[in-house]
Structures are given as structure tokens and as C-alpha cells.
Amino acid sequence: MFVHNQGMLGVLTGLAVGGALKHHQPLAYPHSVGTALLRGLVGNVVLLALFEGLGQLTPRKPLQLCATLRFLKYSLVPVYILLLAPLMFNRLGL
Numbered sequence: 386m387f388v389h390n391q392g393m394l395g396v397l398t399g400l401a402v403g404g405a406l407k408h409h410q411p412l413a414y415p416h417s418v419g420t421a422l423l424r425g426l427v428g429n430v431v432l433l434a435l436f437e438g439l440g441q442l443t444p445r446k447p448l449q450l451c452a453t454l455r456f457l458k459y460s461l462v463p464v465y466i467l468l469l470a471p472l473m474f475n476r477l478g479l
Contacts, residue, residue, distance in 0.1 A: 391452040391453070391455045391456040391459070392455050392456070392458075392459040393459070394456060394459075395455065395456040395457065395458065395459030395460035395461075395462075396459050396460065396462065396463060398456075398460045399459065399460035399461065399462060399463035399464045400463045400467075402460070402463075402464055403463045403464045403466070403467030403468050404463075404467065406467075406468060407467045407468060407471075409468075410467075410468050410471045410472050410475070411471070412471035412474060412475065415479070420479055423479055424470075424474055424479050427473075427474075427477070427479070428466075428470045428473075428474070431465075431470070431473070432462065432465055432466070432470070435461060435465060436458065436461075436462065439454070439457070439458040439461070440458060442454070443455060443458065
């Protein structure tokens with residue numbers, strides 16, 4: 386039960402951090418449907434790779450290490466969506 390709470394706490398922490406800093410990385414609306422679809426595809430592939438990759442690296446024991454890494458994994462999701470993905474799209478010209 387303790388480990389599952391760390392995931393939700395991570396999401397809330399990531400939302401707080403990402404929400405507070407998202408104005409530093411503005412993202413314009415896509416210029417075409419193709420660009421929007423490409424953003425969605427690239428963004429989801431990278432997010433899935435990060436999330437699952439960190440999940441594979443997270444050991445089940447000791448419990449404290451598992452909970453800490455789970456917190457970091459779940460806090461990365463909103464930070465990626467609000468900060469890192471827009472930065473990546475701007476650098477890629479999407």
C-alpha cells in the first residue's frame with residue numbers, strides 16, 4: 386500500500402513543479418494536422434520509453450528504494466508533458 390501512495394504523490398508533485406514552470410517553455414499551436422499527429426506520436430513514444438524504462442530499472446526490494454524510484458518515475462510524467470516535451474518539440478521544429 387505504501388508504494389502505491391508514492392505514485393500518486395509523485396504525480397501531484399510533478400504537476401506542481403511542471404505547472405509552476407510551464408510558462409518558461411511555451412509551445413505554439415501546431416501549424417497543421419500532420420504536425421499535431423507527429424507531436425502526439427513522438428511525445429507518447431518518448432513518454433512510454435521513459436516510464437517503462439524507469440519501471441524496468443526499479444527493484445522491488447528494498448521497499449524504501451522501490452518507493453523512492455516509483456515517486457520519481459511518476460513525478461517525471463507531468464514534468465515531461467508540461468516542460469520536457471514542449472522543449473523537445475521546439476528543438477525538433479514540431
